[in-house]
Amino acid sequence: MNIITPEILVILILDGIFAFLGTIAFVLSLKIVFKWDINSTSMVQYKLEKQSYLVATIIKYILLIKLPMFLYFIFVQDKLSVYIPGAMCAVGVVNATSYGYYAMIIKIINLYLFSTWIVVNKVDLESEKMPYSRIKFIFFIIIYFFLMSEITLQVMEFFSLNPHKIVSCCSTVFSATGKSYIATLMSLPHYIIVSVFYANFILILLTYRLKNSIYFMLLNIVFTVTSIISLIAFFGTYIYQLPTHHCPFCMLQGYYHYIGYVLYTALFIGTFSAIGAFVYQITKKNSVNFKRISIIFDIIYLLIISAYPIIYHINNGVWL
C-alpha cells in the first residue's frame, strides 16, 4: 500500500508545475544556446532576448518556491515517520526507500545550482554585452537534468514508501558501532572532529581578506560538510542533551525549538554567498557584499552551535 497524504500530493503537484515550467525554460534555453547572437538585430535575436526573460522569471519562480518547499519537504519526511515502523524522524523515512537518500542530496545540490544560476544571471545582465548569456543557458540545460532527476527520484520515493517495512531510526544509522561510512566518521574521536570544524572556520576567516575568492568558496563548501559531520557527531548530542543521540533531523522538531531550521538556513546562506562571491570574481566584479554575507552567516552558525555545549557545561559542570 502506498501512503498518499495531502502533504505528498501537494509536493507532487508542485513538482509537476516545476517540471512543466522547467521544460518550457529548457526548450527556450536550447533555442537560445543555438541561435544567440548579441550583435544581430534580426527579429530572431530580438525574440530570443525577450524569451531569455521568461526563462529567468521561471527559474526565479522555481527557486522562490523551492527554498521554503525544501524546509517543508524535510518537515513532511518528519511527519511521515509516524507511518513508517521504526522511524522516529526524517532519517527513517529517507532510509525507508532506496531513493530517499539520493532525492535528499540532489535536492540540496539543486538549491545551490538554482541560486548560483540567479547570481550568474544577475552578473550577465549587469554587462551591456551580456557576455555570459550562452553560458548561463547552457548552465540551465544542465540544471534542468538535475531538476528532472530530483522530481523523478521524489516521485519514486513517495510511491515506494512502504508502511509495513521496518526501518532503522537515526540512532542506528548514525551510531559509531554501525558499518556504514557515516558510522566510520562518527567513530573518530570528538576532539578531532571539533578541531577540524574550528580550524576550517579559522581558514575561512584568513581567506576572507584574500583577493582570490576561490579558496574562500572551496573552504566554505568544505565547511558545510565539516559542520554537518561535527553536528551529527558532537554538537547535536548537546542539542538533544543525550550522548547517544546522533541525528541531523530530530533537531528540526518542535521539541528542540526548530533550531535545526535556523542552523541549516545559516549554513546554506553562508556557503551559497561564498559561491556567489566566486561567480562575481570570475567576472572581475566586486564581491565584497557576498563575502560579507557569507562570513556573517558562518559566524551566526558557529556561535549558535558553540553555545550549546558551553551552556550545557555551565549548567551541569560536565561535558557529555
Add this chain to the structure above:
Amino acid sequence: MINVTKVNKVFNAGKINQTIALQDISFNVKDGNLTILKGPSGSGKSTLLAIVAALLKPTSGDVEVDGKKIAKLPDNFASLYRRENIGFVFQKFNLVPTLSVFENVILPLIPSNLPRVEIENKAKKSMEKFSIYHKKNDLAKSLSGGEQQRVAIARALVNDPKIILADEPTANLDTKLSTNFLDFIKELHSEKKTILIATHDPIFFNLPFVSEEIEVIKGIMK
C-alpha cells in the same frame, strides 16, 4: 550629441507584410540644439524617435548618444539609458488617467529604487516648475487639457534628462495649448536641453531658435 548613422528599419522582415519604415537615415543633433522632424503621419518619424529612445532596435545602422552606442543595448541598459537621459513627451500626453498627478510624475522614478524623500523632492521640484504642484493629489483624468500638458512635461523632466523627445506633442491640441507648449519648449531650449520633436504641426516650422528641420517622407530623408 545624438548621432544617427545610416539607420534602416524593416518591420516583419522576410514576411508577406514586410514594410520598410526607415531607409538610410543619418543626421545629428548637437548638445543644446532643437531639431524638428517633420513629415506627414506614417512617414516613420515616430519610429525614428523610438529608435533614438532605444525603445526599438534598428535593423541596421548606428545610434550614438554622447559617444555611447545605444542601437544594440540589451533591455536593462536601454531602460537605464532612457531613465537617465531621455524625457519623453507623448502624443495626447499619455498620462495614466486613473493615477494622481504625483503618481504620474514619479512614474519614471519608481524603478530607480531611490529613497522616498529623494523621489518626493524631485517630483515636487518638477511639479512646481510647471505650476501643477497644487493639483498633486488630483486624478489625471480630472484635469483640464492645459494641466494635463503640464503634468506630461513635469513627468518628462522629473529625472532632469539632457534630451527631450516629443512625439506629435501638439496633435489634438487647440491653438492656445499649442502655443503654451511652444513656450515650454523655448524655456527648455534656453536651459540647454537637447530637443528632438517629431511633428507635422506648422507651428513648429521656421522658428528662429530651431537649429535644423529634417523632413522624412515614407522613411526617406529629404
Add this chain to the structure above:
Amino acid sequence: MKQLFNLFLFEYALSSLKRRGAKNIFILIIFFILIFLLSCVFFISNSIKYELNLTLKSLPDIVMQKLQAGRVQNLNIDRISKIANIPGVSEVTPRVWGYYYFKNAGVNFSVVGVSRFSPNYKKSIQKIVNKFDKKIFDKSDTMIVGDGVKKTLEKNYYNKYFDFIEPNGGFKKVYIAGTFKGATSLESNDIILLSNKNARKIFGMKNNEATDITLRVPNPKEVAKIASKLELMYPDSRMITKNDLKISYNNIFDYKSGIFLAMFIIVLFTFFIIIYDKASGLSSDEKREIGVQKAVGWKIGDVILQKFYEASIISVVSFFLAIMFAIFYVYILDAPLIRDIFTGYSILKPAFKLPFIVDFQTIILIFFATVPLYLAATIIPSWVAATLEADEVIR
C-alpha cells in the same frame, strides 16, 4: 543610495490592482472561495481525527487474535494466566463477541458477551453494564439490547424474548431484561449484551474459548516490546496495537482529504485557466500604461516584478482572509453543510462540537497547495505583458 525593497513599486502594484478593481475582486473572491473550501475540509478532518484519537485512547492497548490460514479463530483462554505474568501487562481480558445474522429482518446484530467480574474493554459498554444490576447477566437467559434492536425484534413479534439459532440447529431462548440508548445510533441499532456463557452458546464456542484477548499496558513505550514478545510466545497469533489502529484511522482520513485535495486541484486548474485568460487579455488601457512605463525607463524586469507583486498581493490576501473565515466557519459555526462531506461523521458521533484544532502545519499545507499555483499561472501572462512592444504606444 538604493533601497533594499522597492516600496514605490509595491505601492504602484497595489494601486494598479485598485484601479482595475472589478476584475481583481472577481479573481480574489473565486480564489478566496477555493482556499476557504479547502481549509474547511482540512480543519474538519483534523478535528475529527483528533476526536477519533481521543476515542482510541479508551481502547485496549493490545488485542490478541489467533489466526489460522489467515483467518481469525477462537483462542483458548488458558493462555491468559501466562500472558498476565509478562511484566508490564496490567489487565488481561478475554472477549466473547461476534455477529449474529437475523434472517427475518435481514440484519446483523453485534452480540457482545459481558462478564460480571472482569471489566469491559469499551467504556461505553461498561457504562451500560454498570447501569443494570450485574446479576442480570448471570441468570442464564437474559439479555440487554439497544433500543433500536428492540424495535427490530418487536417488528418480528419477539416482544419479550428472542430465539437465537445455535450452530447445531437448536434454539436458545433469551429474555429481554432491558434496553439501553447507545451513545451513537450505531450502538443502539446493533448491540445485544448478554453473559459470556450465553454468547458462547449462541456462537457454538467451547467454554474455554474466547474470540480474542485484550491487554492493558500502562506504559505506552512498552507496548511494542510486549507485542513482539507475545508474537514470539504465540506464533499463531496476531497483535493489534492501539497505535496500529491509530495509523490506519489517520490513513483513512488523510486519504479522504487527499481525494478531496485531488478534486480540488482539478477545480484549481480550471481556475488558473481563468486567471491565465484574465491576465493575458490586456485591455488597450493596460497596454498603453505598460508602454508608457517602458518608455519612461522601466525595465522588463521591473514590469514583471510589478505583476509579481500584484499576484502575490491577491493570493496572499485571499489566503489569509480564507483561513480566517474558515476558522470562524468551522469552529464557531460548526461547519454546517461542509461537514457532511465526511459521511462517516454523522455515524461517528451525531451531536458534538468540532474541537478547536488549528495547527501551523495544516495552514502551511494549504498555503503550498494554493498560492504557488496561482503565482505559476501568472508567470507567462506577466512576461507577455512586460515584453509588449513599447513603441506602439508612442505611434
